[in-house]
Amino acid sequence: MTMPSEGTVEKELLDFLHVRTKTVWEEDTDLFAAGGLSSLFAMELVVHLEKSYGIAIRGADLRLDNFRTVTGMAALVRRLRAAAGDGGE
Amino acid sequence: MSEPLAEATASVTGLVGDRAGDWDRSGLLPVELLRKLGAAGQLCTGVPTEYGGLGWDSRTSGEFTAHVGSLCSSLRSVMTSQGMAAWTVERLGDEAQRRALLPRLTSGELAAVGFSESQAGSDLSGIDTRITVDGDTVVVDGHKVWMTAAHYADLLIVFGRMGDGAAAVVVPARAPGVHVQRVADPLGCRAAGHAEVRLDSVRLPADSVLGGEGLSLPLLVTTALAYGRMSVAWGCVGILRACLAATTRHAASREQFGQPLARHQLVAKHLADLFVAEQVASRACEHASHRWDNGSPDMVVATILAKHVSAGHAARGAASAVQVMASAGAQDGHPVARAYRDAKLMEIIEGSNEMCELLLAQHALTSVEPT
Numbered sequence: 001m002t003m004p005s006e007g008t009v010e011k012e013l014l015d016f017l018h019v020r021t022k023t024v025w026e027e028d029t030d031l032f033a034a035g036g037l038s039s040l041f042a043m044e045l046v047v048h049l050e051k052s053y054g055i056a057i058r059g060a061d062l063r064l065d066n067f068r069t070v071t072g073m074a075a076l077v078r079r080l081r082a083a084a085g086d087g088g089e
Numbered sequence: 090m091s092e093p094l095a096e097a098t099a100s101v102t103g104l105v106g107d108r109a110g111d112w113d114r115s116g117l118l119p120v121e122l123l124r125k126l127g128a129a130g131q132l133c134t135g136v137p138t139e140y141g142g143l144g145w146d147s148r149t150s151g152e153f154t155a156h157v158g159s160l161c162s163s164l165r166s167v168m169t170s171q172g173m174a175a176w177t178v179e180r181l182g183d184e185a186q187r188r189a190l191l192p193r194l195t196s197g198e199l200a201a202v203g204f205s206e207s208q209a210g211s212d213l214s215g216i217d218t219r220i221t222v223d224g225d226t227v228v229v230d231g232h233k234v235w236m237t238a239a240h241y242a243d244l245l246i247v248f249g250r251m252g253d254g255a256a257a258v259v260v261p262a263r264a265p266g267v268h269v270q271r272v273a274d275p276l277g278c279r280a281a282g283h284a285e286v287r288l289d290s291v292r293l294p295a296d297s298v299l300g301g302e303g304l305s306l307p308l309l310v311t312t313a314l315a316y317g318r319m320s321v322a323w324g325c326v327g328i329l330r331a332c333l334a335a336t337t338r339h340a341a342s343r344e345q346f347g348q349p350l351a352r353h354q355l356v357a358k359h360l361a362d363l364f365v366a367e368q369v370a371s372r373a374c375e376h377a378s379h380r381w382d383n384g385s386p387d388m389v390v391a392t393i394l395a396k397h398v399s400a401g402h403a404a405r406g407a408a409s410a411v412q413v414m415a416s417a418g419a420q421d422g423h424p425v426a427r428a429y430r431d432a433k434l435m436e437i438i439e440g441s442n443e444m445c446e447l448l449l450a451q452h453a454l455t456s457v458e459p460t
Binding site: 020021022037038039040041042043044045046047048050051058059060062063064067 | 179180181182183186254299300301303304305307308309310311312315383384385386387388389390393448451452455456457458
């Protein structure tokens with residue numbers, strides 16, 4: 001499985017957020033800060049990341065900090081994809 | 090209908106037989122029935138085959154849940170609890186925990202999941218149960234209320250605070266310090282084994298905590314409840330199917346004023362409403378299950394929509410069914426009398442009507458074009 005190049009995940013996530021929320025977000029904006037998005041939306045993000053990048057986000061990775069910013073989500077995606085790659089894909 | 094689903098459906102129909110009314114009146118399900126269904130993997134059909142489960146998709150599991158719900162909502166509630174427990178282990182646990190726990194949940198052991206407390210119902214941010222690390226053990230203190238199936242359960246999955254965040258911990262029901270007391274005379278799903286669970290300094294190995302500490306409470310609860318909501322939604326489809334079947338049979342055969350009830354237009358209106366309710370709830374559940382099976386992000390909202398639509402239709406539909414059946418159905422234990430009480434609880438459990446409406450409104454608002 002090829003790794004998305006640096007910045008691709010970020011761009012795709014910003015597009016997803018824009019389509020879904022009709023709002024333009026920055027890579028380092030806290031999505032869940034006051035007036036931001038809900039925990040329901042956090043779960044949508046979990047499912048979106050799993051589906052789009054073929055990863056499983058389980059147990060210890062279900063902390064809100066992993067989903068707080070686009071930068072954080074992109075880092076999570078790259079880490080889990082690298083780990084899956086080590087598993088012999 | 091796939092062959093495994095058809096077999097499971099026929100099997101559970103035979104096992105329940107005509108006993109659901111007796112279970113409703115006595116407030117108890119036969120434990121050997123639960124263990125038998127559990128050992129066949131039929132209480133949590135979504136567990137992947139690699140962990141000993143049937144590995145059914147959401148749509149197939151949903152149809153099975155609806156069928157069980159049409160027979161006995163208490164049994165369906167136990168399925169919802171077992172399924173939610175398995176889903177919680179699958180999502181929150183690590184690989185070792187999945188390997189250790191999921192095969193137990195598909196081989197006859199029974200499980201329940203605890204969220205609510207006396208001061209934390211719809212507002213789960215008020216959860217006060219504490220999971221404290223002490224060396225290589227954890228100590229659990231808390232008091233859960235209305236924990237469905239806890240009366241029968243071998244394993245209790247309890248949500249609580251841990252460190253700066255939250256966690257779910259797997260508590261053996263027989264561990265020292267665990268006290269389970271059945272809720273007396275619940276309004277509906279009377280045999281589902283609802284219980285209060287008191288946890289007094291329950292000491293457990295540290296690996297009883299699923300996934301680890303510091304997780305987000307809203308995210309954990311949203312994740313676990315998503316499964317429960319889907320299961321309740323399909324269970325409500327079952328309630329509507331049972332009501333439609335009983336009511337049409339009765340209205341076609343009973344005569345008043347010289348013709349069958351169904352020929353009286355005001356009665357026919359009730360039948361039409363019940364048919365619409367069953368169809369609408371089915372479509373909402375099929376849509377949501379399709380989203381689950383495709384891993385689509387809008388499964389989250391589709392699930393709440395399905396739960397809300399199905400519970401509301403079930404409550405109104407069951408009331409219509411009692412109205413049409415009248416004295417023929419107005420006795421505890423009768424399918425429509427059970428449906429009437431069971432469906433009302435479905436408007437409360439796993440997110441009340443009002444909580445679902447707030448979530449749906451919130452969802453609608455997140456996709457507003459800025460002005």
